[in-house]
Amino acid sequence: MSVSVLGAGAFGTALAISLSQNSPVTLWARELGDMADLRENAKRLPNCPFPDALAVTGELKTATLADIILLAVPMQKLREFLTAHADVLAGKALVACCKGIELTSGCGPAEVISQTAPSAKSAILTGPSFAIDIANGLPTALTLACADDDTGKTLQAALTTPTLRLYRTTDTVGAELGGGLKNVIAIACGAAIGAGLGESARAALMTRGYAEMQRMAEHVGAQPDTLSGLSGFGDLTLTCTSNHSRNYRLGLSIGDGSRFEAGTTVEGAATARAVANLAERERLDMPITQVVAALLDKRLDVQSAMRALLNRPLKEE
Helix, strand or coil: EEEEECCCHHHHHHHHHHHCCCCEEEEEECCCCCHHHHHCCCCCCCCCCCCEEEEEEHHHHHCCCCCEEEEEECCCHEEEEEEEEHHCCCCCEEECCCCCCCCCCCCCHHHHHHHCCCCEEEEEECCCCCCCHHHCCCCEEEECCCCCHHHHHHHHHHHHHCEEEEEEEEHHHHHHHHHHHHHHHHHHHHHHHHCCCCHHHHHHHHHHHHHHHHHHHHCCCCHHHHCCCCCHHHHHHHHHHCCCCCCHCCCCHHHHHCCCCCCCCHHHHHHHHHHHHHHHHHHCCHHHHHHHHHHHHCCCHHHHHEEEEEEECCCCC
């Protein structure tokens, strides 16, 4: 089956490079620049040359001729993109490669696809991964979530490569929650490390953050086991402990007061605000998420946030 990747950020480019190990792949870029000539995405993923089987184009109609289309566009832009191009995406197998919760609706990527492209077969690709590792052929395992298991099996076979191993689930809600909420916890962990609060504080935030992820998942009817897999625990571990994570780096900048890279997409920021709003409406106990939202909106500083968490009533684990 033919494959296209829409969106030439670092992650979309890396997926296109990896998938071209199987068969020809088309990578669509909104701003093509000199990628076609250089055979490299020097701006987003430098020093990762394109294989011969990877074609790059700025023509969306050309890219959307493929059977399987990976949507590597930012979560907060997904609905706008799908709505604008509904005609050429109708009936396709659409795999969202973004992580997060839509700020305006509280929806995850699978639900956004269902609402805007109802004739499409929707799926999510998520889990612990950095673009540079995928592009360099380092072994990576991801979750492919698709409500229809037969479609999931087809996509799993088509998108698994010699270095990219996919595990399948039908729990799209759990997969999209894990991929979105771990970014929020990563911001908290980065802030703790940036403020010099130590590794023990990070471990506590990761553990209690994971409890929040499970609490939210249970509330919306996700399968608890999904959060213990690659799209939950696995992604949480990676994102909260590495400087490669944009969400973690944003937290570091909040903690140490340094300037964050301008123009960098950080999905966890909008997700924190969306989930904090949802938690308040649904009366869910999500203290770390709510503190992260307050940090982002500058209603709290890191020291005040930590005091707020430490002064919560004592309880059983």
